[in-house]
Amino acid sequence: MDNHITGRVRKAPENFIRAADVGKVFAEAKAGRRDFMRNAFATAAGAAASGAALAQAGEGDPNILELPAHSKGLGQPVAAEGYGKPSKYEANVQRRQSPGLTQTRQASVSFAPLQSLFGIVTPSGLHFERHHQGWWDIDPSKHRLMVNGMVKAAKVFTMDEIMRLPSVSRFHFIECGANTGMEWGNVAVPTVQYTHGMLSCSEFTGVPLITLLEMAGADLKKGRFVLAEGADGSSMTRTIPMELIESGEVIVAYGQNGEMLRPEQGYPLRLVVPGVQGVSWVKYLRRIEVGDAPYATKDEAVHYVDLMPDGQHRQYSSIQECKSVVTTPSGGQMLLDKGFYNITGLAWSGRGKVKRVDVSVDGGRNWRTARLEGPVMSKCLTRFNIDWVWNGEPCIIQSRAMDETGYVQPSYQQLRAVRGTRSIYHNNSIQSWAVQAGGEVVNVQLS
């Protein structure tokens, strides 16, 4: 490892995959692949463009390559399943609960498998979950949304009524305020799924909240705050400042990635508050109250606060600051060989568009600017890619994002200098992945 850098490798707990086992599996796979490749090229040279050269590896005698069954037979019919599913070979790509993180699975988290995802859209079946009292599948024909408080006339909307109103569709990320929270406490978190997986991104469709407030005759002069309330047993309540709503960005959403919201995501109605931490995106939304002061509810006065070095709690720190993470290579993955790799990851900012992402492969001494995949959208994930040739030696991979306000994602040390070490929420510091000599990638904290 670069001698000016000292890194502490975080050991994974015993119940995670062990590097030695991974190495063994990969060694076998590599041996098998090399054999096949030799055969395939030999045949290709002899038989040129023959279809037989494209036979699958591992079927029958390796010296007599045969067409696989799928090139000869009749496949599955259309609409074989009412609603399609991923390949059986992708069964391990799942959202997962962190072992032992919570006492119950109803007040818990499942993490999105960022290491296996591409682009910026999170498939709804893999979207991270955060429930405070479990999820429900609420009958939309019975669900209602009330708008009350400082309004001319309180109104109750049915789903039909909401879905007839002018709608908007927008791509936004959602990140739990506690995402990457374990890193504050030096807890061993071996993979990007568990370090950063309370992060997802979707196309949301719904009605701007300002439309509903105008229909109810909200007093926008005195009523500078809104209380959003969910219908599930946790009675989730959060204050939203009226400026965000007046910008038109806050949406009462029923659609996500082209279809109705999923039950785990608040079906049939969720508040979408772009750039703000996930807890304010109230699920199963049943009530919006207009008021003249923050509500100081249990979920914002006691929970979701940041303990600062001076012992004070910081409240209402809702905006998710600019952040990024390399998703491949990342902890728990293994580089099979020296040579070319595409380093890829995600960047985002709760304050607007990502402007630039730099990547270092030497623990932060040198940085190169990555390529951003378009379109780069405000308060949305941005995918970055950069070329890299691994020389087979240990190294440390990092990404550092900058947003359009000029804010630069801080190092772990910079963040701690301001925030101390006792927070849970709002850790947006640079993530470091160490590639070890054997190709194993592990989570490290640079000191």
Added chain:
Amino acid sequence: MDNHITGRVRKAPENFIRAADVGKVFAEAKAGRRDFMRNAFATAAGAAASGAALAQAGEGDPNILELPAHSKGLGQPVAAEGYGKPSKYEANVQRRQSPGLTQTRQASVSFAPLQSLFGIVTPSGLHFERHHQGWWDIDPSKHRLMVNGMVKAAKVFTMDEIMRLPSVSRFHFIECGANTGMEWGNVAVPTVQYTHGMLSCSEFTGVPLITLLEMAGADLKKGRFVLAEGADGSSMTRTIPMELIESGEVIVAYGQNGEMLRPEQGYPLRLVVPGVQGVSWVKYLRRIEVGDAPYATKDEAVHYVDLMPDGQHRQYSSIQECKSVVTTPSGGQMLLDKGFYNITGLAWSGRGKVKRVDVSVDGGRNWRTARLEGPVMSKCLTRFNIDWVWNGEPCIIQSRAMDETGYVQPSYQQLRAVRGTRSIYHNNSIQSWAVQAGGEVVNVQLS
């Protein structure tokens, strides 16, 4: 109906939902809703912001509104299912095979439920299907892609090797060339799912094909065409002109909407040819051959050709021209009441970005410009929305798209004047939906 317009209502076959039945269900729903709304507002007036006012309709005594179970109990745990599913209340939102359209379900089509979708992303579980010999779930560790023909050295790639290369992620629509084909023949097609549902849109991730051609040392001077070949039993083969590949737009894709391709969509590898009809997006891609002339394969010489009025067949008409359709209100839907509606739909062009969409509610006499949801991307679906107040009288709703080349979507009559009436493919004409006095929406052809 407006007296200057004569429209022929297409009668739906008997096995489709009957308007009379729909009307009855809606009438009952409306009656029930009105009762509930009266109660809800009465309670709201009395109890103001009380949570009780937000109780569900239909639980217990309607005069004593009670909190529903989901506001009192413990819900479902996180990661209750490895891969999440839609709400049980959305079970009817499915892709569907058109009754009697094909002889077998292996060489057939299932249509995406456009009338139920929002925004531009098609959920992968609802993406339309078109198989020529059924779909397969191919083991990616055994799948290979060969690049051969006019190249320095033929190459065979494993999935691992492809996934290590520089990747791109882009949003594009895919439309079957036969989409809206039934409209040529005056066949009764009652819903937008069946008229336009061979259309979907995803974020695709993969390697630009040009990268693989360069690795194999393709002769780009003489080799101006490529043959793409699939590994399934249909041996799908299509010619792609090299200009498209040199633009960098053609992708060898493994990712779709953030995860690996679905088996029905060619897992683990599919050719993405933006703007070109779906048949050229070869699934289960196993071979790319570089050549100096179009290949005139069975799938482009005999199939997917357009029979012109002079009796000649037009071949290689691959680009999907500018097109749009209103998805709500659309055939089979029913307007419950007079009053405000959000008219919404989709527009797209195989030649670039959609520039403008106009909407008419009087059969094409007057047009208003709709609002386009951003970002407007090249060769991608664009969602449009426009306000409308229905006065309860019969009317005809249409949309007309224009792309950045200045091309304007033609009327049914304009298209037929050039193309005749005997085509199957490439019908991009304006779709007309008639709203009848009772609110029923039906497919009409204006004459």
